[in-house]
Amino acid sequence: MVDGKSTRREQLVAAAFGLVAEVGLEGLRLRRVADAVGIDQSTLHYHVATKAELVEAVAQHAAALLATTAPPRHLPPHEALAAHLDALAGLIATRPELFTVTAELDLRARRDPSVRAVVDRQEAGWREVLVGLHAALDGDDDPAARAELVIAAVKGVRLVPDLAPTVLGRLVEQTTGATR
Template sequence: MRSDRREQLVVAAYRRVAEAGFEGLRLRQVAEDVGIDHSTLHHHFATKQDLVDAVAEYTTRQFWTTAPQGPDPAVALREHLQALCRLIEDRPDLFAVTVELDLRARRDPAVAAAMARHEAGWREVLTTVLAEGVAHGSWSVPVDAAAGAELVIAAVKGARLVPEVAGQVFGQLEALLIDGAQDHAKGERP
């Protein structure tokens, strides 16, 4: 029961951040949203910072299902970008919270550390996929795996600010990295 209540508090805080940003996150309101007394919230989260860290973890966990996977690096990257594009279209709340977390991280070392921890897995998986693509000749341009991972992350973080162009942005990224290499492998000019 305690973990259920904790999860309810995290989801309530997440919703508050999605609707009003961190400036609108009030512990009393979060407790009220879950139907508990404000003092009871502190049995689950000692500080507001602990709750913010839990929101960061909850938010980044939503992306785990999009992780690139499979034996073909180009297919894995394409599917990852397509899954992220669907998330941007279907879950604007998720991206509103990620924007809030990234902005807060610039001013708050604790949030920056939490986001770095939570994004490390994404960065590692992307770097691995890109490195495997380099080894297999999957990319149409020379790719430094670490810099390429940062490019993908930057494209995703930029596209979330203008969701209506996310499909075009990710399509262009695919065309630059993937499609040209496949055309080249078929003997066509990129």
């Protein structure tokens, strides 16, 4: 932020994020992004050189929003995991467009190596945190598999946001033994 206002690049990323949520990555056009911010396309290229760079910036923006759900470090592992999944369920309910964008990125990543690299980079930290939490839980004999279970559940439930609290709550019960 500059002087309390978004920078032009931040405005472009926010506009692209909104367009991806609305029309998907396949419908993302640089001209529409420029128009949404009130500049011409040649000016857009001053701030974002390529569409691929803009897609990467959208992925980073989504990751920053998701980072707000990071498990609190001061809590015991089972409480931290529960807090993380509760925060994700809340974010799915309040920011469904975020999960539309992440689903779009995941789909594109299956056929676009550059997007795959961005998604992999963004998920690596999440996976590491989840493995660490599961490794600290008593009786968890396969923390990596449990971390993948959490990731798969979150990615699946983002497609049916109304079920997020129930599904992620059950996941907390099953992975930590805590009753909700």
